[in-house]
Amino acid sequence: MWDKNFLSRLLRLGLPIMLQNLFVVMGNSITTLMTGKLGDIPIAAAGLSNQLFFILSLVQFGVSSGASIFTAQFWGNRDRESVLKALGVSLTLGAGVGALFMVIAVFFPYAFLNIFTKDPAVISIAASLLKIVGFSFLFTPVIITYAFILRSTGNVRLPMLVSTVGVGLNALLGYGLIFGKLGMPNLGVNGAAAANLIARVAECLVLVWLVYRLKTPLAAPIRQLFSFDQAFLKKVLHRVLPVMTNELIWALGITAYAAIYARLGTEAYAAVAIKDTIENLAFVPFIGITNACAILVGHTIGAGKKEAAQGFVKQSVIISFGLGLLFGLLLGLGRHFIIGYFNIEDVTRDFAENMVLVLAAALWIRASNIMFFIGMMRSGGDTRFAIRMDAGSMWLMGVPLALLAAFVFHLPVYFVYLTVMIEEAFKFIMSVWRYRSKRWIHNLISA
Numbered sequence: 001m002w003d004k005n006f007l008s009r010l011l012r013l014g015l016p017i018m019l020q021n022l023f024v025v026m027g028n029s030i031t032t033l034m035t036g037k038l039g040d041i042p043i044a045a046a047g048l049s050n051q052l053f054f055i056l057s058l059v060q061f062g063v064s065s066g067a068s069i070f071t072a073q074f075w076g077n078r079d080r081e082s083v084l085k086a087l088g089v090s091l092t093l094g095a096g097v098g099a100l101f102m103v104i105a106v107f108f109p110y111a112f113l114n115i116f117t118k119d120p121a122v123i124s125i126a127a128s129l130l131k132i133v134g135f136s137f138l139f140t141p142v143i144i145t146y147a148f149i150l151r152s153t154g155n156v157r158l159p160m161l162v163s164t165v166g167v168g169l170n171a172l173l174g175y176g177l178i179f180g181k182l183g184m185p186n187l188g189v190n191g192a193a194a195a196n197l198i199a200r201v202a203e204c205l206v207l208v209w210l211v212y213r214l215k216t217p218l219a220a221p222i223r224q225l226f227s228f229d230q231a232f233l234k235k236v237l238h239r240v241l242p243v244m245t246n247e248l249i250w251a252l253g254i255t256a257y258a259a260i261y262a263r264l265g266t267e268a269y270a271a272v273a274i275k276d277t278i279e280n281l282a283f284v285p286f287i288g289i290t291n292a293c294a295i296l297v298g299h300t301i302g303a304g305k306k307e308a309a310q311g312f313v314k315q316s317v318i319i320s321f322g323l324g325l326l327f328g329l330l331l332g333l334g335r336h337f338i339i340g341y342f343n344i345e346d347v348t349r350d351f352a353e354n355m356v357l358v359l360a361a362a363l364w365i366r367a368s369n370i371m372f373f374i375g376m377m378r379s380g381g382d383t384r385f386a387i388r389m390d391a392g393s394m395w396l397m398g399v400p401l402a403l404l405a406a407f408v409f410h411l412p413v414y415f416v417y418l419t420v421m422i423e424e425a426f427k428f429i430m431s432v433w434r435y436r437s438k439r440w441i442h443n444l445i446s447a
Contacts, residue, residue: 006312010292013156018288020147020160023167025280034178035192040270040344042189044262045125047273048116049109049193051258052130053137055251056101060141062247063093064148065294065374066240069381071152072298073443080217082232087149087218088225089236093244094141105134115255116262117269125189132193136200143204146211146218152295153217158210166203170195239383246387253394257420260406261413267344268413271351274342275417279359282331286320286367293375301380306441313376313435320371324364332360354414362421365428372431381442382434389430398423 035046067090074082104112109127117123147159173184173195180186187194212219228236262269293316300309335356339349377386401419405411411419434440 002315003311006296006315009296010289010312010316013151013154013295014288014292016156016160016288017151017291018285020156020163021287022281022284023160023164025284026167026171034174035189038178038189038343040266040348041119041121042125043273043342043344044119044266044270045122046129046189046192047269047276048113048122048258048262049126049129049133050273051116051255052101052105052112053133053140055248055255056097056137056140057144058247058251058254059097059244060094060144062244063097063141063240064090064145065378066090066243066383067145067236068148068152068294069239069243069298069379069383070236071149072295072379073302075153076299076302083149083153083217084220084225085228085232086236087145088228089233089240090145090149091142091225093240094145095138098138098141102134102137105130105137109134116259117266119266122266128190129193132190133196136197139200139204143200143207146207149218150211150216151291152298154295155216156292158214158216159207162203162207162210165206166199169202170199173198239381242383242387243378246383246390249387249391250394253391253399256399257402260402260416264406264413264416267348268351270344270348271355271413272417274339274344274348274352275355275359278331278338278356282327282359282363283367283370285323285327286370289316289320289323290371290375293371294379297375297379301441301443304443306438306443309380309441310435310438313371316375317368317371317435320367321364324367328360328363331363332357335360351413354412355417358414358418358421362424365421365424369424369427369431372428372435376431376435377440380440382440385434385440389427389434393423393426393430397426 035043067086070086071083074080074086109130110123112130113123113126147163150156150159172182174192176182176184177187177191177194178189179191184191210216258269258272261272293312297309297312300312335353339352339356342349342352344352373386373390377383398420401422402416405416405419406413
Protein backbone atom coordinates (compact mmCIF):
# COMPACT_ATOMS: atom_id res chain seq x y z
CA MET A 1 0.00 0.00 0.00
CA TRP A 2 2.79 2.43 0.88
CA ASP A 3 4.37 4.30 -2.03
CA LYS A 4 7.87 5.32 -0.90
CA ASN A 5 8.26 7.83 -3.72
CA PHE A 6 4.98 9.51 -2.76
CA LEU A 7 5.90 9.57 0.93
CA SER A 8 9.26 11.14 0.10
CA ARG A 9 7.60 13.85 -2.00
CA LEU A 10 4.92 14.36 0.64
CA LEU A 11 7.60 14.97 3.25
CA ARG A 12 9.66 17.18 0.96
CA LEU A 13 6.67 19.40 0.20
CA GLY A 14 4.91 19.08 3.55
CA LEU A 15 7.82 19.94 5.82
CA PRO A 16 8.36 23.51 4.51
CA ILE A 17 4.59 24.13 4.57
CA MET A 18 4.51 22.73 8.09
CA LEU A 19 7.34 25.00 9.17
CA GLN A 20 5.72 28.02 7.53
CA ASN A 21 2.44 27.35 9.30
CA LEU A 22 4.32 26.77 12.55
CA PHE A 23 6.05 30.13 12.26
CA VAL A 24 2.78 31.90 11.48
CA VAL A 25 0.93 30.21 14.34
CA MET A 26 3.82 30.78 16.74
CA GLY A 27 3.87 34.46 15.84
CA ASN A 28 0.15 34.76 16.54
CA SER A 29 0.46 32.59 19.64
CA ILE A 30 3.31 34.67 21.06
CA THR A 31 1.26 37.85 20.81
CA THR A 32 -1.74 36.00 22.30
CA LEU A 33 0.42 34.75 25.17
CA MET A 34 1.76 38.26 25.77
CA THR A 35 -1.77 39.65 25.67
CA GLY A 36 -2.80 36.91 28.09
CA LYS A 37 -0.48 38.44 30.67
CA LEU A 38 -2.75 41.52 30.69
CA GLY A 39 -5.81 39.61 32.01
CA ASP A 40 -9.17 38.15 30.94
CA ILE A 41 -10.68 41.26 29.31
CA PRO A 42 -7.73 42.06 26.98
CA ILE A 43 -7.41 38.47 25.82
CA ALA A 44 -11.18 38.23 25.22
CA ALA A 45 -11.05 41.51 23.26
CA ALA A 46 -8.11 40.28 21.20
CA GLY A 47 -9.99 37.07 20.46
CA LEU A 48 -13.10 38.93 19.32
CA SER A 49 -11.18 41.38 17.13
CA ASN A 50 -9.42 38.43 15.53
CA GLN A 51 -12.77 37.04 14.36
CA LEU A 52 -12.91 39.50 11.46
CA PHE A 53 -9.39 38.60 10.35
CA PHE A 54 -10.34 34.94 10.72
CA ILE A 55 -13.30 35.37 8.36
CA LEU A 56 -11.13 37.28 5.88
CA SER A 57 -8.48 34.54 6.00
CA LEU A 58 -11.05 31.84 5.32
CA VAL A 59 -12.65 33.68 2.41
CA GLN A 60 -9.25 34.43 0.88
CA PHE A 61 -8.24 30.84 1.59
CA GLY A 62 -11.25 29.82 -0.48
CA VAL A 63 -10.24 32.14 -3.33
CA SER A 64 -6.58 31.07 -3.34
CA SER A 65 -7.12 27.36 -2.78
CA GLY A 66 -9.85 27.38 -5.42
CA ALA A 67 -7.43 28.94 -7.91
CA SER A 68 -4.68 26.54 -6.84
CA ILE A 69 -6.90 23.62 -7.87
CA PHE A 70 -6.32 24.86 -11.40
CA THR A 71 -2.71 25.93 -11.02
CA ALA A 72 -1.68 22.54 -9.60
CA GLN A 73 -3.30 20.76 -12.54
CA PHE A 74 -2.01 23.33 -15.05
CA TRP A 75 1.47 22.86 -13.62
CA GLY A 76 1.12 19.08 -13.86
CA ASN A 77 0.22 19.66 -17.52
CA ARG A 78 3.16 22.13 -17.95
CA ASP A 79 0.91 25.08 -18.84
CA ARG A 80 2.69 28.08 -17.24
CA GLU A 81 0.64 30.65 -19.16
CA SER A 82 -2.58 29.45 -17.55
CA VAL A 83 -0.92 29.37 -14.12
CA LEU A 84 -0.17 33.09 -14.46
CA LYS A 85 -3.73 33.87 -15.55
CA ALA A 86 -5.15 31.96 -12.57
CA LEU A 87 -2.83 33.98 -10.31
CA GLY A 88 -4.26 37.18 -11.83
CA VAL A 89 -7.84 36.02 -11.20
CA SER A 90 -7.00 35.21 -7.57
CA LEU A 91 -5.31 38.57 -7.00
CA THR A 92 -8.29 40.43 -8.49
CA LEU A 93 -10.81 38.66 -6.27
CA GLY A 94 -8.52 38.98 -3.24
CA ALA A 95 -8.17 42.73 -3.66
CA GLY A 96 -11.94 43.16 -3.56
CA VAL A 97 -12.30 40.92 -0.51
CA GLY A 98 -9.49 42.67 1.38
CA ALA A 99 -10.90 46.15 0.69
CA LEU A 100 -14.36 45.12 1.92
CA PHE A 101 -13.02 43.74 5.21
CA MET A 102 -10.78 46.76 5.72
CA VAL A 103 -13.81 49.07 5.50
CA ILE A 104 -15.68 46.99 8.10
CA ALA A 105 -12.69 46.97 10.48
CA VAL A 106 -11.80 50.64 10.24
CA PHE A 107 -15.20 52.31 9.86
CA PHE A 108 -17.76 49.89 11.35
CA PRO A 109 -16.00 47.94 14.13
CA TYR A 110 -18.75 48.43 16.73
CA ALA A 111 -21.46 47.07 14.41
CA PHE A 112 -19.39 43.92 13.92
CA LEU A 113 -18.43 43.45 17.58
CA ASN A 114 -21.98 43.90 18.88
CA ILE A 115 -22.81 40.59 17.20
CA PHE A 116 -20.74 38.82 19.85
CA THR A 117 -21.04 40.66 23.13
CA LYS A 118 -22.56 43.63 24.96
CA ASP A 119 -19.63 44.01 27.38
CA PRO A 120 -18.58 47.66 26.86
CA ALA A 121 -15.03 47.12 28.15
CA VAL A 122 -14.38 44.24 25.74
CA ILE A 123 -16.00 46.05 22.79
CA SER A 124 -14.01 49.24 23.38
CA ILE A 125 -10.66 47.45 23.38
CA ALA A 126 -11.56 45.21 20.45
CA ALA A 127 -12.74 48.17 18.33
CA SER A 128 -9.46 49.97 18.97
CA LEU A 129 -7.57 46.89 17.80
CA LEU A 130 -9.62 46.57 14.62
CA LYS A 131 -9.08 50.20 13.64
CA ILE A 132 -5.34 49.56 13.65
CA VAL A 133 -5.05 46.05 12.24
CA GLY A 134 -7.77 46.62 9.62
CA PHE A 135 -5.32 48.27 7.22
CA SER A 136 -3.36 45.01 7.04
CA PHE A 137 -6.38 43.40 5.37
CA LEU A 138 -5.30 44.99 2.07
CA PHE A 139 -1.99 43.07 2.17
CA THR A 140 -3.17 39.72 3.54
CA PRO A 141 -4.86 38.54 0.28
CA VAL A 142 -1.66 39.21 -1.69
CA ILE A 143 0.41 37.15 0.77
CA ILE A 144 -2.04 34.23 0.80
CA THR A 145 -2.47 34.23 -2.99
CA TYR A 146 1.23 34.14 -3.81
CA ALA A 147 1.88 31.53 -1.10
CA PHE A 148 -0.79 29.17 -2.47
CA ILE A 149 0.13 29.55 -6.13
CA LEU A 150 3.85 29.15 -5.38
CA ARG A 151 3.08 25.95 -3.48
CA SER A 152 0.98 24.60 -6.33
CA THR A 153 4.04 24.88 -8.58
CA GLY A 154 6.11 22.97 -6.03
CA ASN A 155 7.89 26.02 -4.56
CA VAL A 156 7.15 25.65 -0.86
CA ARG A 157 10.38 27.12 0.53
CA LEU A 158 9.95 30.76 -0.50
CA PRO A 159 6.60 31.26 1.34
CA MET A 160 8.14 29.53 4.37
CA LEU A 161 11.18 31.81 4.45
CA VAL A 162 9.14 34.98 4.04
CA SER A 163 6.69 33.88 6.74
CA THR A 164 9.64 33.40 9.06
CA VAL A 165 10.64 37.02 8.52
CA GLY A 166 7.08 38.23 9.12
CA VAL A 167 6.61 36.15 12.26
CA GLY A 168 9.94 37.18 13.74
CA LEU A 169 9.20 40.85 13.13
CA ASN A 170 5.68 40.48 14.56
CA ALA A 171 6.97 38.82 17.74
CA LEU A 172 9.76 41.35 18.22
CA LEU A 173 7.52 44.36 17.67
CA GLY A 174 4.77 42.80 19.79
CA TYR A 175 7.11 42.39 22.75
CA GLY A 176 8.35 45.94 22.39
CA LEU A 177 5.01 47.68 21.81
CA ILE A 178 2.86 45.68 24.27
CA PHE A 179 5.20 46.08 27.22
CA GLY A 180 7.18 49.18 26.22
CA LYS A 181 10.47 47.29 25.78
CA LEU A 182 13.45 47.77 23.41
CA GLY A 183 12.96 51.52 23.44
CA MET A 184 9.45 51.32 22.00
CA PRO A 185 6.33 53.04 23.38
CA ASN A 186 4.10 51.09 25.78
CA LEU A 187 0.86 50.65 23.80
CA GLY A 188 -0.54 47.76 25.82
CA VAL A 189 -2.93 45.54 23.90
CA ASN A 190 -2.91 48.01 20.96
CA GLY A 191 0.76 47.17 20.53
CA ALA A 192 -0.20 43.71 19.30
CA ALA A 193 -2.33 45.24 16.53
CA ALA A 194 0.38 47.71 15.53
CA ALA A 195 2.99 44.95 15.42
CA ASN A 196 0.72 42.82 13.26
CA LEU A 197 0.12 45.66 10.79
CA ILE A 198 3.80 46.50 10.36
CA ALA A 199 4.81 42.84 10.02
CA ARG A 200 2.07 42.12 7.48
CA VAL A 201 3.08 45.03 5.23
CA ALA A 202 6.75 44.02 5.42
CA GLU A 203 5.94 40.36 4.66
CA CYS A 204 3.88 41.30 1.60
CA LEU A 205 6.57 43.59 0.15
CA VAL A 206 9.38 41.10 0.75
CA LEU A 207 7.41 38.20 -0.76
CA VAL A 208 6.51 40.02 -3.98
CA TRP A 209 10.05 41.38 -4.32
CA LEU A 210 11.58 37.91 -3.95
CA VAL A 211 9.13 36.38 -6.44
CA TYR A 212 10.65 38.65 -9.10
CA ARG A 213 14.18 38.85 -7.72
CA LEU A 214 14.55 35.05 -7.75
CA LYS A 215 12.84 34.76 -11.14
CA THR A 216 10.24 32.25 -9.96
CA PRO A 217 7.62 30.90 -12.43
CA LEU A 218 5.29 33.65 -11.18
CA ALA A 219 7.71 36.45 -12.10
CA ALA A 220 5.82 37.81 -15.09
CA PRO A 221 4.83 41.30 -16.27
CA ILE A 222 1.76 42.61 -14.44
CA ARG A 223 -0.09 42.92 -17.75
CA GLN A 224 0.42 39.21 -18.42
CA LEU A 225 -1.12 38.25 -15.05
CA PHE A 226 -4.32 40.07 -15.90
CA SER A 227 -4.50 38.99 -19.56
CA PHE A 228 -7.20 36.41 -18.90
CA ASP A 229 -10.28 36.58 -21.10
CA GLN A 230 -13.92 36.13 -20.14
CA ALA A 231 -13.95 32.43 -21.03
CA PHE A 232 -10.94 31.70 -18.79
CA LEU A 233 -12.39 33.80 -15.97
CA LYS A 234 -15.68 31.93 -16.19
CA LYS A 235 -13.88 28.57 -16.15
CA VAL A 236 -11.90 29.45 -13.02
CA LEU A 237 -14.84 31.08 -11.24
CA HIS A 238 -16.90 27.94 -11.85
CA ARG A 239 -14.61 26.20 -9.33
CA VAL A 240 -13.43 29.14 -7.25
CA LEU A 241 -16.83 30.56 -6.34
CA PRO A 242 -18.12 27.33 -4.74
CA VAL A 243 -14.91 27.09 -2.70
CA MET A 244 -15.09 30.77 -1.76
CA THR A 245 -18.79 30.41 -0.90
CA ASN A 246 -18.05 27.34 1.17
CA GLU A 247 -15.37 29.16 3.16
CA LEU A 248 -17.68 32.15 3.68
CA ILE A 249 -20.54 29.95 4.89
CA TRP A 250 -18.13 28.03 7.10
CA ALA A 251 -16.68 31.31 8.42
CA LEU A 252 -20.17 32.54 9.24
CA GLY A 253 -20.78 29.26 11.07
CA ILE A 254 -17.58 29.72 13.08
CA THR A 255 -18.72 33.29 13.77
CA ALA A 256 -22.04 31.90 15.02
CA TYR A 257 -20.14 29.57 17.35
CA ALA A 258 -18.03 32.50 18.55
CA ALA A 259 -21.15 34.57 19.21
CA ILE A 260 -22.66 31.70 21.21
CA TYR A 261 -19.47 31.29 23.25
CA ALA A 262 -19.19 35.05 23.84
CA ARG A 263 -22.78 35.23 25.11
CA LEU A 264 -21.82 32.74 27.82
CA GLY A 265 -19.60 35.37 29.44
CA THR A 266 -16.19 37.01 29.23
CA GLU A 267 -14.55 34.11 31.11
CA ALA A 268 -16.02 31.59 28.66
CA TYR A 269 -14.80 33.50 25.64
CA ALA A 270 -11.36 34.05 27.14
CA ALA A 271 -11.17 30.25 27.48
CA VAL A 272 -12.21 29.88 23.84
CA ALA A 273 -9.46 32.31 22.76
CA ILE A 274 -6.89 30.24 24.66
CA LYS A 275 -8.24 27.00 23.18
CA ASP A 276 -8.04 28.48 19.68
CA THR A 277 -4.37 29.33 20.18
CA ILE A 278 -3.56 25.80 21.32
CA GLU A 279 -5.68 24.34 18.52
CA ASN A 280 -3.79 26.31 15.88
CA LEU A 281 -0.50 24.94 17.18
CA ALA A 282 -1.85 21.39 17.33
CA PHE A 283 -2.92 21.52 13.68
CA VAL A 284 0.46 22.66 12.32
CA PRO A 285 1.60 19.19 11.14
CA PHE A 286 -1.80 18.37 9.65
CA ILE A 287 -1.90 21.58 7.61
CA GLY A 288 1.50 20.72 6.16
CA ILE A 289 0.56 17.15 5.24
CA THR A 290 -2.83 18.18 3.87
CA ASN A 291 -1.51 20.93 1.59
CA ALA A 292 1.33 18.73 0.36
CA CYS A 293 -1.16 15.97 -0.43
CA ALA A 294 -3.40 18.46 -2.27
CA ILE A 295 -0.47 19.60 -4.46
CA LEU A 296 0.55 16.06 -5.35
CA VAL A 297 -3.02 14.90 -5.97
CA GLY A 298 -3.64 17.94 -8.20
CA HIS A 299 -0.48 17.26 -10.21
CA THR A 300 -1.40 13.58 -10.53
CA ILE A 301 -4.97 14.23 -11.69
CA GLY A 302 -3.69 16.84 -14.16
CA ALA A 303 -1.38 14.18 -15.57
CA GLY A 304 -4.36 11.81 -15.97
CA LYS A 305 -3.38 9.30 -13.24
CA LYS A 306 -6.61 8.84 -11.30
CA GLU A 307 -5.76 5.58 -9.57
CA ALA A 308 -2.52 7.00 -8.23
CA ALA A 309 -4.42 10.01 -6.83
CA GLN A 310 -6.80 7.65 -5.01
CA GLY A 311 -3.85 5.85 -3.41
CA PHE A 312 -2.18 9.12 -2.39
CA VAL A 313 -5.29 10.20 -0.51
CA LYS A 314 -5.58 6.85 1.28
CA GLN A 315 -2.00 6.98 2.54
CA SER A 316 -2.34 10.61 3.65
CA VAL A 317 -5.56 9.96 5.58
CA ILE A 318 -3.95 7.05 7.44
CA ILE A 319 -1.00 9.28 8.41
CA SER A 320 -3.33 12.06 9.63
CA PHE A 321 -5.43 9.57 11.57
CA GLY A 322 -2.40 8.11 13.38
CA LEU A 323 -0.82 11.47 14.16
CA GLY A 324 -4.19 12.75 15.39
CA LEU A 325 -4.40 9.95 17.96
CA LEU A 326 -0.80 10.51 19.11
CA PHE A 327 -0.95 14.31 19.38
CA GLY A 328 -4.39 14.15 20.99
CA LEU A 329 -3.02 11.91 23.72
CA LEU A 330 -0.07 14.24 24.36
CA LEU A 331 -2.30 17.31 24.37
CA GLY A 332 -4.74 15.76 26.83
CA LEU A 333 -1.95 14.78 29.23
CA GLY A 334 -0.22 18.18 29.04
CA ARG A 335 -3.23 20.49 29.21
CA HIS A 336 -2.70 21.54 32.84
CA PHE A 337 0.87 22.62 32.16
CA ILE A 338 -0.09 24.55 29.00
CA ILE A 339 -3.00 26.45 30.56
CA GLY A 340 -0.87 27.26 33.60
CA TYR A 341 1.04 29.88 31.62
CA PHE A 342 -1.94 32.23 31.28
CA ASN A 343 -2.73 34.85 33.93
CA ILE A 344 -6.46 34.07 34.16
CA GLU A 345 -9.14 33.53 36.79
CA ASP A 346 -9.83 30.05 38.16
CA VAL A 347 -13.18 29.83 36.35
CA THR A 348 -11.52 30.67 33.03
CA ARG A 349 -8.78 28.15 33.74
CA ASP A 350 -11.32 25.37 34.39
CA PHE A 351 -13.19 26.22 31.17
CA ALA A 352 -9.98 26.26 29.13
CA GLU A 353 -8.65 22.94 30.47
CA ASN A 354 -11.90 21.15 29.71
CA MET A 355 -12.12 22.65 26.22
CA VAL A 356 -8.58 21.48 25.47
CA LEU A 357 -9.54 18.00 26.71
CA VAL A 358 -12.42 17.90 24.20
CA LEU A 359 -10.06 19.13 21.48
CA ALA A 360 -7.56 16.38 22.34
CA ALA A 361 -10.22 13.66 22.17
CA ALA A 362 -11.51 14.84 18.78
CA LEU A 363 -8.16 15.69 17.17
CA TRP A 364 -7.94 12.47 15.13
CA ILE A 365 -11.33 12.89 13.48
CA ARG A 366 -10.82 16.58 12.73
CA ALA A 367 -7.38 15.91 11.23
CA SER A 368 -8.86 13.20 9.01
CA ASN A 369 -11.69 15.50 7.91
CA ILE A 370 -9.28 18.25 6.89
CA MET A 371 -7.35 15.76 4.77
CA PHE A 372 -10.52 14.49 3.10
CA PHE A 373 -11.82 18.00 2.51
CA ILE A 374 -8.70 19.78 1.20
CA GLY A 375 -6.34 16.96 0.22
CA MET A 376 -9.06 14.98 -1.54
CA MET A 377 -12.24 16.85 -2.48
CA ARG A 378 -10.83 20.30 -3.07
CA SER A 379 -7.69 19.17 -4.92
CA GLY A 380 -9.87 16.81 -6.96
CA GLY A 381 -12.19 19.65 -8.01
CA ASP A 382 -15.12 18.14 -6.09
CA THR A 383 -16.10 21.57 -4.78
CA ARG A 384 -19.87 21.37 -5.08
CA PHE A 385 -20.22 18.20 -3.05
CA ALA A 386 -17.77 19.63 -0.50
CA ILE A 387 -19.81 22.78 0.04
CA ARG A 388 -23.05 20.84 0.45
CA MET A 389 -21.50 18.49 2.99
CA ASP A 390 -19.57 21.12 4.94
CA ALA A 391 -22.19 23.87 5.06
CA GLY A 392 -25.07 21.45 5.54
CA SER A 393 -23.52 19.66 8.51
CA MET A 394 -22.55 22.94 10.17
CA TRP A 395 -25.85 24.77 9.82
CA LEU A 396 -28.20 21.80 10.14
CA MET A 397 -26.34 20.05 12.96
CA GLY A 398 -23.49 21.99 14.58
CA VAL A 399 -25.03 25.43 15.10
CA PRO A 400 -28.50 24.17 16.22
CA LEU A 401 -26.89 21.74 18.70
CA ALA A 402 -24.66 24.50 20.09
CA LEU A 403 -27.67 26.81 20.51
CA LEU A 404 -29.61 24.09 22.34
CA ALA A 405 -26.69 23.26 24.61
CA ALA A 406 -25.99 26.91 25.47
CA PHE A 407 -29.42 28.53 25.78
CA VAL A 408 -31.88 25.68 26.38
CA PHE A 409 -29.90 23.31 28.56
CA HIS A 410 -27.52 26.06 29.86
CA LEU A 411 -24.47 23.82 29.71
CA PRO A 412 -20.92 25.10 30.37
CA VAL A 413 -18.89 26.30 27.39
CA TYR A 414 -16.87 23.08 27.12
CA PHE A 415 -20.05 20.99 26.79
CA VAL A 416 -21.25 23.37 24.09
CA TYR A 417 -17.96 22.80 22.30
CA LEU A 418 -18.43 19.04 22.68
CA THR A 419 -21.80 19.15 20.89
CA VAL A 420 -20.10 20.81 17.91
CA MET A 421 -17.92 17.71 17.47
CA ILE A 422 -21.04 15.71 16.44
CA GLU A 423 -20.87 17.65 13.18
CA GLU A 424 -17.30 16.42 12.65
CA ALA A 425 -18.38 12.80 13.11
CA PHE A 426 -21.04 13.19 10.41
CA LYS A 427 -18.54 14.74 7.98
CA PHE A 428 -16.10 11.90 8.59
CA ILE A 429 -18.70 9.30 7.62
CA MET A 430 -19.69 11.22 4.47
CA SER A 431 -16.05 11.77 3.47
CA VAL A 432 -15.21 8.07 3.71
CA TRP A 433 -18.21 7.29 1.50
CA ARG A 434 -17.15 9.92 -1.05
CA TYR A 435 -13.60 8.56 -1.13
CA ARG A 436 -14.78 5.03 -1.86
CA SER A 437 -17.12 6.23 -4.61
CA LYS A 438 -14.18 7.83 -6.52
CA ARG A 439 -16.59 10.53 -7.70
CA TRP A 440 -14.40 13.22 -6.15
CA ILE A 441 -11.87 13.01 -9.02
CA HIS A 442 -12.41 15.71 -11.68
CA ASN A 443 -9.76 16.39 -14.33
CA LEU A 444 -10.31 20.11 -14.89
CA ILE A 445 -7.71 20.30 -17.66
CA SER A 446 -9.44 17.75 -19.88
CA ALA A 447 -12.78 19.31 -18.97
